[in-house]
Each structure stands twice: as structure tokens, then as C-alpha cells.
Amino acid sequence: MNYYEPVPGLRLPAAAMGCMRIAEMEYGALERQVLLAAELGMNFFDHADFYGEFRSEARFGEVLARNPGLREKIYVQSKCGIRIGGIYDSSAEHITKSVENSLRSLHTDYLDFLLIHRPDPLARPDEIARAFEGLHAAGKVRYFGVSNHNPAQIEALQQAVPHKLLINQMQMSILHTPMIDHGVNVNTKFAGAEDRDGSVLEYCKAKQIMLQAWSPFQYGFFEGVFVDNPKFP
Ligand SMILES: NC(=O)c1ccc[n+]([C@@H]2O[C@H](COP(=O)([O-])OP(=O)(O)OC[C@H]3O[C@@H](n4cnc5c(N)ncnc54)[C@H](OP(=O)(O)O)[C@@H]3O)[C@@H](O)[C@H]2O)c1
Secondary structure (H helix, E strand, C coil): CCCEECCCCCHHHHHHEECCCCCCHHHHHHHHHHHHHHHHCCCCEECCHHHHCCCCHHHHHHHHHCCCCHHCEEEEEEEECCEECCCCCCCHHHCCCCCHHHHHHHCCEEEEEEEECCCCCCCCCHHHHHHHHHHHCCEEEEEEEECCCHHHHHHHCCCCCCCEEEEEEEEEEEEEHHHHHHCCCCCCCCCCCCCCCCHHHHHHHHHCEEEEECCCCCCCCCCCCCCCCCCCC
């Protein structure tokens, strides 16, 4: 297993388990999967408040409750900022409430990481900063980051937030590579030269922000899995 160390002493595994699809899993299968992943060193679990129509975190929380000692051995990450119905809400009040709900569902006192799920054009960085500071001071969140953000959006938030944003989670798979394509095609007239993300790959490298890949087995925007798919021989 490879590791990434965005700050000294914080060793993050290169592989993680996404928990977006666990809500319908049978309990025994879910527990086996989580324990095996942790045993293999894949000890980073990615959640969001609304995964599984707000049920996934509680399913995972059941595993934590039934396995004393597991919580301290793993990293738990969640995301917030989108309410029921897909309405973005980056107010301090919503972020704080969302984390408190996640903690209750997950049967834990703290999140290792909290990410803002998607860039909210109406977000006020000072509101997000206020929520982050309160959650960190109360021991409810250790580290912070974002998801689906470009460099300018990260900069706008980082200037208000005193904690370094350590993670940016972006869609990436061998069939979804815009972050890589434009760097490879730089200064050409090929279609791939178009920069759709403000050079987020290069920015995150320079700033020591860990890029996490979401949907690494999917093609398109949730069109399906490419593994063993006759469309992709
Ligand atoms: N930040 C964001 O905006 C965002 C958005 C989407 C997802 N995410 C995160 O990314 C994680 C992964 O995303 P995802 O679930 O969409 O994508 P994924 O991991 O690319 O795909 C999951 C699907 O791949 C199938 N699969 C896995 N290994 C396979 C194999 N060897 N052969 C055939 N099929 C295989 C699984 O099938 P089975 O169910 O049959 O195992 C499952 O249906 C999520 O859990 C979530 O944590 C984040």
C-alpha cells in the first residue's frame, strides 16, 4: 500500500472504500467488507451525509458500534453542503447540524475529515470558516477539505479558513481524464487541450493537497462500470 503524507505524521492510504452504495447491503456482507478493507490497510472510508438517501452513514455506524476498537484504527471522512432536494446550503448552521447528524449516525465522536461536497456559488467563505472553526474547537472534526473544486474556488475558501484544506475529491478514472488530458496536450489545437478545471491537478500537487478519485470504475457521469463491459473490450 502506498501512502500520502499531506502534513507530517498524517499517513493516508492510497486506496479507500467509498460508502455511497452501502445502504442496501446485507449487514454481514457490509461488516465483512469493512473489516477486510481495514485489515488490508485500506483504512479510509468515504461518506457523505446524503449517501443512500441519508441512510449509509447509519449502516456504517452499526459496524462501528458492533466492533469496539475499530474506530481508532480507521479514518472516517464525510461531506456536507447539499440538502434534501439537491439544494446547496453552505451556511455555518447547516454545516454544523449536518456534521452533528453524521456523528450520531456513525456512532462516533469525531470525523477525521470533513469536505464541502460541491462548490456553492452562493457560499460565503467566512460562514464556512466559522463552522469549521467551531467543529474543530469542539473536537468534532480533525481535518478539512473540498470536493469538485477548482483552484480558484479552493483559494477563495482557503483565504477565510485557518486550517489548511488537505483534500480535493474529483471524478477520475481511466475513462474520465480531463484533469490529465489538457496537461498532456498543452499548447496544441487538439480537443483534449481544453482546460476544464483550472489546472487542478498541477495546483493540488503544488499545494500538497491530496486528490481523491471518485467513481474510479465508472465511465461518463454514472453511466455504468467499464470493467467487464463489452463497450470497452
Ligand atoms: N465527491 C463526489 O462528488 C462523489 C461522487 C460520486 C462518488 N463519490 C465517492 O466515490 C465512491 C466510488 O464511487 P462509485 O461507487 O460511483 O464508483 P465506482 O467505485 O467506480 O463504481 C462502483 C461500482 O463498481 C462496481 N465494481 C467494483 N469493482 C468491480 C469489478 N472488479 N468488476 C465489475 N464491477 C465492479 C461495483 O459493483 P458491485 O456493487 O457489484 O460491487 C459498483 O457498482 C463513492 O462510494 C463515494 O464515496 C464521490
